[in-house]
Amino acid sequence: MSVLASASADADIAVVGAGVAGLAAAGLLRGKGLRVALLERGARTGGRAWTDRPAALGGAPFDHGPQWLHAAQRNPLIALAQSRGVAVHPDTPWDDRSLVMDPPGRPAASTAYDDAEARWQDVVRARLGGADTSLARAAQAVADDPWTATIEAWEGAIIAAGDADELSLHDWHANALEGENFVAPGGLGALVAACLAPDAGEVRLGVRVTGIEAEPGGVRVLTDQGVLRAGAALVTVSTGVLRAEAIAFAPALPNHVLRALDGLPMGLLSKIALRAADAERFGLKPATGVFRRLEARGAPFLSTIFWAGGTDLAVGFVGGRAAWALAGRPDEAASFMLDDLAATLGHDVRRHLVPGLATRWGEDACFLGAYAYATPGNAGARAVLGAPLWDGRLMFAGEACATDGLAGTVAGAYLSGRHAAQAMLGCLQPARPDGFPGAARSV
Numbered sequence: 001m002s003v004l005a006s007a008s009a010d011a012d013i014a015v016v017g018a019g020v021a022g023l024a025a026a027g028l029l030r031g032k033g034l035r036v037a038l039l040e041r042g043a044r045t046g047g048r049a050w051t052d053r054p055a056a057l058g059g060a061p062f063d064h065g066p067q068w069l070h071a072a073q074r075n076p077l078i079a080l081a082q083s084r085g086v087a088v089h090p091d092t093p094w095d096d097r098s099l100v101m102d103p104p105g106r107p108a109a110s111t112a113y114d115d116a117e118a119r120w121q122d123v124v125r126a127r128l129g130g131a132d133t134s135l136a137r138a139a140q141a142v143a144d145d146p147w148t149a150t151i152e153a154w155e156g157a158i159i160a161a162g163d164a165d166e167l168s169l170h171d172w173h174a175n176a177l178e179g180e181n182f183v184a185p186g187g188l189g190a191l192v193a194a195c196l197a198p199d200a201g202e203v204r205l206g207v208r209v210t211g212i213e214a215e216p217g218g219v220r221v222l223t224d225q226g227v228l229r230a231g232a233a234l235v236t237v238s239t240g241v242l243r244a245e246a247i248a249f250a251p252a253l254p255n256h257v258l259r260a261l262d263g264l265p266m267g268l269l270s271k272i273a274l275r276a277a278d279a280e281r282f283g284l285k286p287a288t289g290v291f292r293r294l295e296a297r298g299a300p301f302l303s304t305i306f307w308a309g310g311t312d313l314a315v316g317f318v319g320g321r322a323a324w325a326l327a328g329r330p331d332e333a334a335s336f337m338l339d340d341l342a343a344t345l346g347h348d349v350r351r352h353l354v355p356g357l358a359t360r361w362g363e364d365a366c367f368l369g370a371y372a373y374a375t376p377g378n379a380g381a382r383a384v385l386g387a388p389l390w391d392g393r394l395m396f397a398g399e400a401c402a403t404d405g406l407a408g409t410v411a412g413a414y415l416s417g418r419h420a421a422q423a424m425l426g427c428l429q430p431a432r433p434d435g436f437p438g439a440a441r442s443v
């Protein structure tokens with residue numbers, strides 16, 4: 001018998017993945033007295049929420065993944081952080097610190113982008129009453145507006161990590177992140193570690209789940225280190241991992257779930273970090289966001305934040321197809337960013353910025369993307385993926401399953417993990433007297 005099996009045969013629930021959803025679910029289940037086996041393929045907890053101090057960036061704190069707590073007025077992690085004594089504060093509003101350039105090298109008229117965005121929003125929202133379509137198609141009436149390509153790139157590639165012609169209009173609208181953003185000065189990954197990891201209990205790091213099989217009264221969880229038996233399994237891995245069939249299910253997942261997965265591909269948002277080579281700061285104050293007007297719809301788009309938190313870093317964001325094209329190519333990513341900044345701010349930038357790092361979410365087998373987006377016609381796929389299977393013995397949770405208007409975010413992952421854990425509690429019968437996992441009943 002493997003070490004893993006003998007050590008954990010009495011788990012009530014196996015939680016697969018110790019990202020935000022898995023940590024939140026494990027914390028809730030442990031709080032109800034259940035025995036949880038929390039299995040994580042990677043070498044750390046937090047999943048995509050990861051604050052690091054890379055040597056390539058001079059040891060400055062760097063969130064490879066999420067850094068904003070969006071939609072502050074309904075984001076449960078803000079109150080949680082405050083209750084745990086973890087510092088959070090409102091970010092300076094984007095409009096007060098952004099510089100939109102209309103090439104070559106000059107700021108656009110101050111209200112040009114905002115006025116165009118208001119027109120774009122009116123046109124797109126007018127289509128919400130009809131059948132679902134792509135965000136780009138919904139904006140067809142303003143296709144000729146000189147700012148439409150830029151607005152689409154922002155809303156699509158940057159915010160949703162997918163291009164506007166591939167995004168469901170209805171899902172985009174359901175998950176629009178209104179209001180204030182908060183930031184955590186110590187990093188959002190560090191916030192997750194401080195607020196969620198303590199309640200989640202022991203995490204078995206470096207354990208790759210390869211299969212989940214239904215058996216009478218429970219599940220068998222197959223891993224690269226042995227088999228674990230539990231009453232139920234809650235799987236929080238990304239749709240990228242599920243679509244790659246990295247975990248085999250027996251019986252196979254039903255067709256409606258496979259169709260939901262098809263409708264929720266992983267988008268990619270990559271961060272490219274450059275460092276200042278000298279004292280030159282281009283006249284930009286700390287945290288200034290810079291992007292330029294795009295000429296063509298669907299063209300690669302870069303948005304850069306300079307010197308955030310007083311660091312010497314320029315962090316570029318590139319999303320959607322442009323990000324996938326650069327995945328696994330850090331040198332090309334740095335060149336892409338320098339070329340774009342040279343066209344935006346002037347060729348001088350090349351002398352003063354040097355490559356730092358590019359994030360690796362697209363090629364990391366633990367994630368295979370940044371976060372999921374729904375394709376046109378698939379706004380309902382998130383609810384389908386999050387519904388109980390196998391009479392409640394198998395559930396999926398995580399950012400892709402969030403149905404509370406926060407899909408794709410840390411808060412959505414947190415709520416989805418807790419929601420799934422609560423649903424599982426309702427499905428599980430009390431544990432047998434011999435202490436073996438409780439059998440599931442029909443839902």
Ligand SMILES: Cc1cc2nc3c(=O)[nH]c(=O)nc-3n(C[C@H](O)[C@H](O)[C@H](O)COP(=O)(O)OP(=O)(O)OC[C@H]3O[C@@H](n4cnc5c(N)ncnc54)[C@H](O)[C@@H]3O)c2cc1C
Binds near residue numbers: 068069241366410
């Ligand atoms: C670049 C970037 C920027 C972002 N910016 C923001 C932001 O500013 N604000 C925001 O709210 N959100 C943002 N997000 C999204 C946010 O990070 C995610 O929505 C959230 O962290 C997802 O959490 P999760 O628990 O659903 O999934 P994950 O974090 O992916 O957790 C799943 C876990 O499962 C593990 N796993 C995978 N396969 C296996 C296996 N076979 N066996 C065992 N374990 C496995 C993984 O290693 C991972 O730890 C960003 C994401 C990225 C990548």
